[in-house]
Amino acid sequence: MIVRALGLAACAALLLLPLAGLPYTTTLLLPAFGYAIALLGLNLLFGTTGLLSFGHALFVALGGYTAAVLTSRLGVRSLEIVLLAAAATAVVVAGPVGLVCVRYVKIYFGMLTLAFGMLFYSFLYKFYALTGGDEGMRVLRPVLLGRPLEHLDTVAFLTGPFYYYALAVLTLAALVMRRLVASPLGLSLRSIRENAAKAESLGVSVRRYRLAAFVVAAVFGAVGGALLVVPTGLADPLLAYWTHSGNLVFMLLLGGFDHFFGPVLGAVVFILLQDQVMSLTSYWRFLFGAILAVVVIFFPRGLMGLLDPRRAPAP
Amino acid sequence: MLALRDVDVYIQASHILRKVSLEAAPGELVCLVGRNGAGKTTTLRAVMGYLRPAGGTITLAGQPIGGLPTHAIAARGVGYAPEESAVFGDLTVAENIELPTWTRPGGRPAAERVARAYDVFPRLRGFATRGGTQLSGGERKMLSIARALALDPALLLLDEPFEGLSPAIIPQLGESIAAIARLGPAIVLAASNIHHVPVYASRLYVIERGEIVFAGLPQDLRGRPDLARIVGQAL
Numbered sequence: 001m002i003v004r005a006l007g008l009a010a011c012a013a014l015l016l017l018p019l020a021g022l023p024y025t026t027t028l029l030l031p032a033f034g035y036a037i038a039l040l041g042l043n044l045l046f047g048t049t050g051l052l053s054f055g056h057a058l059f060v061a062l063g064g065y066t067a068a069v070l071t072s073r074l075g076v077r078s079l080e081i082v083l084l085a086a087a088a089t090a091v092v093v094a095g096p097v098g099l100v101c102v103r104y105v106k107i108y109f110g111m112l113t114l115a116f117g118m119l120f121y122s123f124l125y126k127f128y129a130l131t132g133g134d135e136g137m138r139v140l141r142p143v144l145l146g147r148p149l150e151h152l153d154t155v156a157f158l159t160g161p162f163y164y165y166a167l168a169v170l171t172l173a174a175l176v177m178r179r180l181v182a183s184p185l186g187l188s189l190r191s192i193r194e195n196a197a198k199a200e201s202l203g204v205s206v207r208r209y210r211l212a213a214f215v216v217a218a219v220f221g222a223v224g225g226a227l228l229v230v231p232t233g234l235a236d237p238l239l240a241y242w243t244h245s246g247n248l249v250f251m252l253l254l255g256g257f258d259h260f261f262g263p264v265l266g267a268v269v270f271i272l273l274q275d276q277v278m279s280l281t282s283y284w285r286f287l288f289g290a291i292l293a294v295v296v297i298f299f300p301r302g303l304m305g306l307l308d309p310r311r312a313p314a315p
Numbered sequence: 316m317l318a319l320r321d322v323d324v325y326i327q328a329s330h331i332l333r334k335v336s337l338e339a340a341p342g343e344l345v346c347l348v349g350r351n352g353a354g355k356t357t358t359l360r361a362v363m364g365y366l367r368p369a370g371g372t373i374t375l376a377g378q379p380i381g382g383l384p385t386h387a388i389a390a391r392g393v394g395y396a397p398e399e400s401a402v403f404g405d406l407t408v409a410e411n412i413e414l415p416t417w418t419r420p421g422g423r424p425a426a427e428r429v430a431r432a433y434d435v436f437p438r439l440r441g442f443a444t445r446g447g448t449q450l451s452g453g454e455r456k457m458l459s460i461a462r463a464l465a466l467d468p469a470l471l472l473l474d475e476p477f478e479g480l481s482p483a484i485i486p487q488l489g490e491s492i493a494a495i496a497r498l499g500p501a502i503v504l505a506a507s508n509i510h511h512v513p514v515y516a517s518r519l520y521v522i523e524r525g526e527i528v529f530a531g532l533p534q535d536l537r538g539r540p541d542l543a544r545i546v547g548q549a550l
Contacts, residue, residue, distance in 0.1 A: 184417035191403050191414055198401040201363055203389035203418030203466060 003308045007261070014167060018159050026159040027231060032271040033166040034060075034228030037173045039252055039263030041220025046249075047257035048181055049213040050193030051102070054110045055117030056248050058097075059090050059218040061124065061240035063225025068137035068235035079142035079165065079230075086222040094218030095211075102210035105196075117245055124237035136236030139229045158231055166227050170264070173220060178260060180216065189213055250288070253295055256302025265303055316341050316501040317362065317470050322371035322381075324361050331357045333525045334371065339470065339501040344492075346512045346533075347505045348546050349522035355505035356398065358522070359472045362503075363395050364388045375470065390419050394463030394500075398474040400455040402462075404448035408439055411447055411458055415466035422467045432461040435494045438487075453484040457491065464495060471495065473504045477511045489513055509536075509546040521545055 018026050042056045063086040070076040070085055101112045124131045131137060141157060143149075144165050149157055180186055188209050191199040196206045229235045238244060247270070255266020273291075277284040299305060317339045324332040332354050339345040347355050360366050362373055364385040373381040380388050389395070394415075403411050412432050416425035423431075433440045436457040442450065450458060456476055463471055476492065477485050493515060496502055506512055512519065512533065519536065521529035523545050529536065536542060 184414075187406070187410055187414055187417065190406060190410075194403045194405055195401050197365070197385075198397070198403070199414075200385040201365075201389055201395045201397075202415045202462065203386050204414070205384075205386045 006307065018163050023155050023159045026163055027155070028271060028275055029268065030158060030163065030166055030231045031228055032268045033170045034224045034226075035248070035251060035267035035271065036170055036224070036264040037227065038221045038224030039248060039255070039267050040173055040177045041217035041224070042248055042252055043257055043263045044177065044180065044189070044220070045213050045217040046252060047262070048186060048193065049189040049210060051105065051210065051213070052110050052249070053101075053113040053217070054242065054245050054249065055113030055115070056217065056221050057240050057242070057244035058113075058117040058120045059094065059221030060225035060228065060244065060248070061120060061235070061237070062086070062089055062093055062218075063222030063227075064139070064229040064235035064239045065124070065131065065137065066222065067142070067226040067229050068139045071140040071142060072138045077140065077143040077148075078146065079144050079226075082142055082226050083169065083223050086226040087219045090218040090222035091215055094215045098211045098214035098218070102207055102214055114242055114245065117240055118242055121237055121240040121242075124240055131237070134237060136234050139233050139235055141233075142230060162230060166230075169223065169227060173223065174261075174264065177220070181260065185209065185212065250292055252302075253292065254302055256304030258301055259304035259308060262302050262304040265307075269303060316343075316376060317503065318372075318374045319358070319362070320372045320374075322358075322361060322373060323369045324357055324366050325369050326357070326366065331525050332361065332368075335522070335525070335527055336371075337503075337520055337527065337530075339503050341469070341501050342496070342499050343517040344496045344502045344504060344513065344515060345518050345520065346516045347503060347520045347522055348509055348512060349505075349507065350545060351507055353522045353545075354525040355507070355522060356474055357525075359395065359397075359474050359503065359505060362388075362472060363393065386418070389415075389466060392419070392422075392467065392469035394466040394468030394471045396456075396459040396463045396471070396473050396476065398478060398505075400452075400459040402447040402450065402455045402458050404446060406447055407443065408445050408447065408450070408458055409443040411462050412439075412465045415462060419466050428465045428467050431498065432465045435464060435491045435498075436461045453480050453488070456480060456488065460491070460495070464498075468500050470501045470503070473502060475505055475507060475511075477506065485511075507547075 038056065038060050042053060045051045045053055066086040066089050067082045070082050076082065097116050101109055104112055125133060144161050149161055152160065188204045191204060192206050192209060200206050225239065251266035251270040252263055254270055256262030277287050295302060319335055319337045321334040321336055322332055323334060335358055347358060349355050357366065361368055364383055368381050372379055375391055375393065380391065412429055416428050439457055439461055460473065460476060476488060480488065492513060496515065516533055519531060519533050520527050521542055529539060529542055
């Protein structure tokens with residue numbers, strides 16, 4: 001009950017924020033929306049299926065670079081097309097990568113995803129002519145729903161139409177994910193997480209379902225990544241770097257992976273916290289390490305576990 | 316329905332099953348009796364595709380299934396309730412039973428399969444929204460069998476369904492298994508004790524050190540005092 005009330009209040013706050021005349025806070029939330037979408041995907045893999053990826057940033061970067069290539073090289077400015085292209089690219093890449101990765105579980109899966117993430121990072125970094133190397137690629141301001149909105153300056157564009165656009169995509173992503181988790185696919189994935197051998201004996205094709213989860217996670221990652229690069233106007237190789245994957249896992253643990261809204265909360269809190277702590281001290285990574293340790297030891301279910309303690313703690 | 320011919324199974328370097336042959340026809344309840352470690356579970360796991368036979372053939376309705384992946388064997392209609400139950404604790408009782416109706420579509424409608432599972436184990440109906448971890452040992456056994464039944468199996472493998480249960484619940488579970496037998500699937504039931512073999516068992520196999528040492532009707536055991544030690548009965 002309290003959680004529902006808090007959730008409604010949070011939704012209302014998010015809807016009204018741009019009207020409150022806080023452009024800084026409003027732009028701060030834009031990356032949180034992108035991350036939240038990517039994390040919904042990552043959590044299908046980790047929270048639902050039990051596979052922890054340390055290479056999810058690969059797909060975030062893939063989405064980011066898709067947006068960059070389309071807007072600055074190919075002249076495609078429609079954000080709807082950019083998002084669809086990011087999703088399609090993710091499917092094309094995650095198919096073969098996933099085929100290799102889902103043959104393994106636990107640490108081996110984690111290390112393989114890490115390896116693929118770093119492979120992609122090296123590709124982005126070294127293939128200067130294609131990707132711009134360490135300078136990255138520019139992401140031009142996209143056209144939303146066919147409306148150029150050129151009369152708006154960048155801040156007005158980001159805190160107005162783009163803010164609501166990103167929020168709408170996040171809402172849609174959450175609705176789709178919610179349906180997925182409640183579907184037979186979600187049921188099968190949860191059975192795999194608990195006991196893959198037993199799930200197999202009930203006719204669940206474990207490898208195929210794990211691959212499906214991997215590809216869906218990649219699509220969410222790429223869509224989130226495409227939204228992530230619009231405010232900064234830049235896609236750079238660090239998007240694919242392993243520390244970025246680590247940040248995604250951090251956000252997930254912070255928000256709580258065994259609650260549906262854990263990823264969304266984790267993304268928002270991480271971004272706001274990072275902003276606060278970075279403005280206070282240059283040792284923000286040190287502080288974040290300490291926070292991660294405290295979360296893992298004392299709040300293994302993350303912030304959502306504190307807000308919604310009804311369910312039994314994850315074993 | 317199910318036929319094993321001269322099946323050999325090795326686990327690492329150990330020769331666990333030696334030329335095991337076994338058959339179960341539709342509507343039959345076949346019991347595999349033997350002491351702990353004799354090879355009962357290995358036999359069932361080999362049928363289920365967890366272990367690959369080194370020799371011999373396993374056929375289901377005339378089709379060879381040796382070497383198929385486990386999920387493909389389940390999809391052909393083999394339900395498996397292992398000894399340790401392995402109920403999904405994070406899923407509710409209803410979700411546990413529902414799962415195989417999705418993984419093996421076709422045949423009877425899902426609603427009918429779920430209803431059949433609850434009809435056989437009416438006690439579970441009251442627990443539908445409970446988590447799998449909130450069940451007693453006997454209830455977990457029931458759920459494990461109910462879930463295998465929801466697969467709409469042509470063959471049901473039950474590994475030691477009575478093991479570790481309170482004596483009070485054993486007759487109840489026995490009646491449920493009888494009810495399943497009346498529904499028509501072939502059943503292979505592994506038991507370590509002859510007292511756990513239901514009176515309505517069609518046939519009996521006795522396994523010892525990976526070999527089938529007796530195959531026949533339960534009453535034929537009377538003439539085999541040498542087997543009494545194995546099956547735990549004063550004959």
